[in-house]
Amino acid sequence: MHDERKLMLVLDDIHKSFGDFEAVRGVSADIKEGELITFLGPSGCGKTTLLRIISGLTTPNSGKIILDGQVINDITPEKRGIQMCFQNYALFPHLTVSGNIRYGPEVQKWEKNRIEERVEEMLHLVRLDGLGDRRIDELSGGQQQRVALARALALEPKVLLLDEPLSNLDANLRLQMRDMLREIQSRVNITTVFVTHDQVEAMTISDRLIIMREGVVEQVGPPVAIYENPDNEFIASFIGYVNILKGEVKSISKDSKSAIVSTELGDLEILASKKDIKVGWRVYLIVRPETVIIGSPEERTDINIVKGTIRSIMYAGSTVKYVADIEGKDLIIDQYDPATQGMHGMGDKVMVTIPRNVHVLK
Numbered sequence: 001m002h003d004e005r006k007l008m009l010v011l012d013d014i015h016k017s018f019g020d021f022e023a024v025r026g027v028s029a030d031i032k033e034g035e036l037i038t039f040l041g042p043s044g045c046g047k048t049t050l051l052r053i054i055s056g057l058t059t060p061n062s063g064k065i066i067l068d069g070q071v072i073n074d075i076t077p078e079k080r081g082i083q084m085c086f087q088n089y090a091l092f093p094h095l096t097v098s099g100n101i102r103y104g105p106e107v108q109k110w111e112k113n114r115i116e117e118r119v120e121e122m123l124h125l126v127r128l129d130g131l132g133d134r135r136i137d138e139l140s141g142g143q144q145q146r147v148a149l150a151r152a153l154a155l156e157p158k159v160l161l162l163d164e165p166l167s168n169l170d171a172n173l174r175l176q177m178r179d180m181l182r183e184i185q186s187r188v189n190i191t192t193v194f195v196t197h198d199q200v201e202a203m204t205i206s207d208r209l210i211i212m213r214e215g216v217v218e219q220v221g222p223p224v225a226i227y228e229n230p231d232n233e234f235i236a237s238f239i240g241y242v243n244i245l246k247g248e249v250k251s252i253s254k255d256s257k258s259a260i261v262s263t264e265l266g267d268l269e270i271l272a273s274k275k276d277i278k279v280g281w282r283v284y285l286i287v288r289p290e291t292v293i294i295g296s297p298e299e300r301t302d303i304n305i306v307k308g309t310i311r312s313i314m315y316a317g318s319t320v321k322y323v324a325d326i327e328g329k330d331l332i333i334d335q336y337d338p339a340t341q342g343m344h345g346m347g348d349k350v351m352v353t354i355p356r357n358v359h360v361l362k
């Protein structure tokens, strides 16, 4: 499928050092109009620095920032048409809700009627109708977050930057706000760069992810593509709980459809079609916990069945995450609907089936 949307924001080989330390090491990205793209990576990998560079608060050592076809490196932050929501909201505490939203348009000397219209429109957009006269300290965390969003969107920016916007909220509110953010983002169709270190948050909210590590882009793609085909071990383990099995390719079937890999858990058969592997190669098998079957499968195939002992149980209602000890190696297994399936207990001996369809890394 060819994406016809125009490029709204391009980062071209951005570098940034603080003293001797290079925080951003040649980051490039193509961000399309209306897209919600997320820089995802561990704390300290350079996400905030990148957002500050895009917004103009930080000057890169080299590299170009191109907004809607125009190089904006030399344009001041207020003139860029880019708005940033900070992690701590950075609202004006002495102003009301409306005062905060009105601030930008006033500085830009919008006509009075247009400002008032825009304030009402923004209050409605973030579902704060009627709360315009409240003081900031009279609002909950979630409401403050919505004011910050309204204030950023009031100026009709071309790009919205969100730096870990949900990290200060408690778990339930975080889910609600995530849905609301996504809903508003697609309703106004605003190109958005989101930053987080939370994999689940990133996976659920984004059109595409840019996985970062130590100032470098590791992989770019839609969440499902990265989840199913991580380019390396770091990404595989960062993007979710995974089992990484070390192994060596022992044989490949005549029709090239399957292969036997000897691993720490014994010999496993894997599907090999479309996979570029050769006998003798050392590989990693990426086994997702939700694809592992615990308990004897109804249709016994005797393929890829290993014996283990339950060593840890994390119960979360609709799912259970087990760690089973198999030949001294830990295997993470997700079981859905344990109420119906029957839960296993600590120390239980179990039969575990490893799927044949696993991701292979060289």
Ligand SMILES: Nc1ncnc2c1ncn2[C@@H]1O[C@H](COP(=O)(O)OP(=O)(O)O)[C@@H](O)[C@H]1O
Residues within 6 Å of the ligand: 018, 023, 041, 042, 043, 044, 045, 046, 047, 048, 049, 050
């Ligand atoms: N103003 C600064 N001076 C010195 N070092 C900084 C400065 N800003 C960020 N850094 C360093 O650059 C790295 C990346 O920081 P940051 O972009 O804030 O990471 P992230 O947002 O991904 O957690 C960190 O090691 C941080 O300590």
Ligand SMILES: [Mg+2]
Residues within 6 Å of the ligand: 047, 048, 049
């Ligand atoms: Mg940060």
